[in-house]
Amino acid sequence: MATVRLWTDDDVAADARCKAVFDDIRATRKSDFVNNFWRALANQPDLLEQTWARVKKVMIEPGTLDPLTKELIYIAVSTMNSCTYCTHSHTAAARAKGLTEEQYAEFLAVVSMAAHTNSLANALQIPVDNEFLA
Amino acid sequence: MATVRLWTDDDVAADARCKAVFDDIRATRKSDFVNNFWRALANQPDLLEQTWARVKKVMIEPGTLDPLTKELIYIAVSTMNSCTYCTHSHTAAARAKGLTEEQYAEFLAVVSMAAHTNSLANALQIPVDNEFLA
Amino acid sequence: MATVRLWTDDDVAADARCKAVFDDIRATRKSDFVNNFWRALANQPDLLEQTWARVKKVMIEPGTLDPLTKELIYIAVSTMNSCTYCTHSHTAAARAKGLTEEQYAEFLAVVSMAAHTNSLANALQIPVDNEFLA
Amino acid sequence: MATVRLWTDDDVAADARCKAVFDDIRATRKSDFVNNFWRALANQPDLLEQTWARVKKVMIEPGTLDPLTKELIYIAVSTMNSCTYCTHSHTAAARAKGLTEEQYAEFLAVVSMAAHTNSLANALQIPVDNEFLA
Amino acid sequence: MATVRLWTDDDVAADARCKAVFDDIRATRKSDFVNNFWRALANQPDLLEQTWARVKKVMIEPGTLDPLTKELIYIAVSTMNSCTYCTHSHTAAARAKGLTEEQYAEFLAVVSMAAHTNSLANALQIPVDNEFLA
């Protein structure tokens, strides 16, 4: 249960700023489904507008990294932040963008390998090689 | 300064298990440079052998994710774990594998976007949509 | 479900050390409600006594930071530690101390802004300016 | 040492987008000093523009939380993310905004208290009270 | 609900690689119960084999640290990573290995003490004494 009310479609319809964002989410994603993240942010219109504008630009507009790679980076960050919500939502998004079981297995192998070596490097306080600073 | 001694090439030459790993690192990477991470792990031969075997398999053997994507996932995890060593070493590795400034900028945009939304989802304790659990 | 038993009021009544702490929690807060955190700590009387004494001193005794500011700092830490329990309990506490929707929205904007810039500073390993060390 | 080049004032002067942001930072802060964070972000103009626009709005424009409270929340997040850069820069900012030693001591008491109880709540996996979810 | 299917015993029986691992888990632990962690990893046979081989070597083979100490270290890491699953499973494992209430109370006191001082050292950015680097 969230610390804030999750806005229903009726709530959103009654608020012009929120309605504009929800309309754009639906149009951009070509889907009527709007997930709870946005229904929670609707309580804070400024944060809602800013966050959606940024998600749209970073995750949806074409760039030099392909959309699936971006989702994998997103899941990696969300996993390390122990963010249940974002781990679920972006794993679903990665699947919708074609993530195969083989790719997911490799992703998990990289994430767990990094977590393993990070803990060693931090425990041992290994100094960075000059070669990496050049 | 590390919590353990960093092994020199002379130290390594005098220890058969460590020498075998260092030889394989050099042969696999086609480079004489062996970074401090391995020189620190040399104090724990079992961990050295196991970690190198795993890094070789996960990061170097061909798979379905391309090598640059794997490095980006690695940097994302290392950044969230505040691991200075691994952030530097894998950013250098990503550059060696062709990371462009445009790709790096997009990577940073995704990481910081994820950190932003993770903090909101965790602060608001947003429940996962049933649609993501299907 | 906790890893330990949550003590009922009957359990507490039968243990003098726990009863003294629970009595003081109720008297200090002027409320009969004692939340699960203390019911879990009741299994470890030393930790119960020490933690309550500290919470009372730090969060309840008057100081130079106002009570609401202290709650916001508490929620910020709890969010970054992905602590579901403390995020919920201290958001409720902040509301009880008068947190408005506008203040909560600004709090969330600051937290997510900090998470955003933290991830960039850690990814880029930006050196601290001398001006900040003076 | 950063993973990217830190832009000098000469570098910035030669790039219209970066120059516009740096000019606005100087004008807004009424100071010629521009810290390394922005000199690192100058390599990614989109991120530079977006981040500065957001910092300006969230941290500088007047709102319902006072500027010092916002800095304390920022330091709390940065501390939990082990972000050396942001901890130093925002502690300096808090001091510039009038943070007293008494307030700093109370801030540290709250942060360490929260870290203490977060670790207990997470270790004990304490279920959230229904009272907090109402 | 997991992001992957949890394999039933029938699923496992139909896959030679997974069956070999599950058989070894049961034989090693002298118990028919196989917990969800392995049922989730069964989707990624390489990760399943590698992780089980490592867990068996690190956590089960005799060494110089006693089994209960290893479980306490495991819970400490899992708590700081906010890993609900591993906190529960390794607290149960520690109890099965004889953890007493007194030991658990002391463990919690150390973990929360460390979390407290970590947050202070990171907030204050205290430089490491030369004496610790010798």
Next chain:
Amino acid sequence: MATVRLWTDDDVAADARCKAVFDDIRATRKSDFVNNFWRALANQPDLLEQTWARVKKVMIEPGTLDPLTKELIYIAVSTMNSCTYCTHSHTAAARAKGLTEEQYAEFLAVVSMAAHTNSLANALQIPVDNEFLA
């Protein structure tokens, strides 16, 4: 460089509350060396007194966990919090209490194993088995 001044012995000698704590640290540890952590906390006498009283009770008074086990738990927490200061100081403390290279190697193996499985359990969002909740 710390965000606060590190108190010299002369500074401490001029403040009765700080002097009492420093005297007790020296008497308890039977050593004239007082590390920077306490010299930083000296700026906040209440925090200094409370933290030392707790460290003395938790880490120094005899209990049911042996002193070396407590140090290993402390290092595990400090590593996961990326606390450079506490990782160094408590690794030094563990060595002073007799930590052998074999024990340290096993400790590192457990910590990195836990970090590995934590990341998998969090990425896969594996539900806790009922058997662990009983």
